[in-house]
Amino acid sequence: MCRRWPKAEGPERGQACDLCDFADLYTGFLQRAPDDSGYAYWLDQLNNHGDTRSNQISSFGGCDEFVANVAALALAGSSNSLRYVLSDVQGSTRAVMNNNSSSSTVLARHDYLPFGEELGAIGGRTSGQGYNASDNNRWKYGMTERDATSGLDHTWFRKYENLSGRWTSPDPYHGSEYISQPQSFNRYSYSVNDPVNIVDPDGLDGFGATRRMLGSASCRGLFGPIDPLKKLDTLKNSNWGQACD
Numbered sequence: 001m002c003r004r005w006p007k008a009e010g011p012e013r014g015q016a017c018d019l020c021d022f023a024d025l026y027t028g029f030l031q032r033a034p035d036d037s038g039y040a041y042w043l044d045q046l047n048n049h050g051d052t053r054s055n056q057i058s059s060f061g062g063c064d065e066f067v068a069n070v071a072a073l074a075l076a077g078s079s080n081s082l083r084y085v086l087s088d089v090q091g092s093t094r095a096v097m098n099n100n101s102s103s104s105t106v107l108a109r110h111d112y113l114p115f116g117e118e119l120g121a122i123g124g125r126t127s128g129q130g131y132n133a134s135d136n137n138r139w140k141y142g143m144t145e146r147d148a149t150s151g152l153d154h155t156w157f158r159k160y161e162n163l164s165g166r167w168t169s170p171d172p173y174h175g176s177e178y179i180s181q182p183q184s185f186n187r188y189s190y191s192v193n194d195p196v197n198i199v200d201p202d203g204l205d206g207f208g209a210t211r212r213m214l215g216s217a218s219c220r221g222l223f224g225p226i227d228p229l230k231k232l233d234t235l236k237n238s239n240w241g242q243a244c245d
Contacts, residue, residue: 083107083135090199091143092116096135108135114195116141116153116162143201158203165190173204 082099096108109130111119118140121131140146141162144153152168153160159168170187178184183192191198191206200206 083137085137085139090141090195091201092141093137093139095130096137106130108133108137110140112141112162115165115190116160116195118162142195142199155201155203160190160203165193165195167203171204 084097084099084104085093086095086097088094092112093110095106095110097104097106107130109125111125111131113119119125119131121127121129125131127133138145138148141153144155144160146153147159150159151162153162157172160166161168166188167190181192183189183194186193191200198206
């Protein structure tokens with residue numbers, strides 16, 4: 001499945017080409033790979049298992065030099081259904097707090113290695129501090145959704161294997177190669193091997209985390225699902241035509 005647009009530049013102007021090719025266990029738009037409950041179809045965090053919203057995250061606070069982002073996590077079927085998610089400059093969840101007006105506490109903490117492997121309760125990190133605690137939050141590293149069954153990080157267009165720092169399928173976007181970045185020609189590398197400064201929450205093309213978080217650009221949408229059609233429309237309006245095969 002792939003949308004097709006005319007080329008905007010070059011001698012082949014007017015000819016159609018594929019912007020991207022999906023080669024994974026899901027289409028990139030709705031279907032996800034199997035989870036513990038079977039196949040899940042994902043649309044604005046609406047889980048098809050009973051058509052209930054599960055782990056719905058929405059933006060709560062803005063971002064500045066000190067606070068990357070605070071979001072609200074609504075848990076389906078829970079009496080204590082609202083929690084607060086604190087993220088770092090990359091959009092990775094670092095702490096989850098309960099919604100208690102009198103004494104809010106940290107329910108869980110998350111630390112990661114540079115490419116996203118979660119550290120857990122090792123070294124000076126203890127379970128008493130909240131490491132390895134269950135918080136019912138699937139949004140983990142770099143604004144991606146972690147599959148509890150496989151341990152892979154789910155994006156709309158690919159899955160990411162954080163232990164090796166590589167995608168499980170090649171980059172489907174024929175336009176993310178940059179002559180100034182040789183690593184971009186490796187179609188499996190995550191964020192051109194620079195995960196500290198670049199994040200890639202949709203699996204197509206990364207962007208600078210620090211510039212996004214600390215610059216003048218808006219931080220809206222750092223939590224919640226990527227809209228694949230909007231993403232492709234954005235790419236369509238950029239100079240992607242020359243990069244098509």
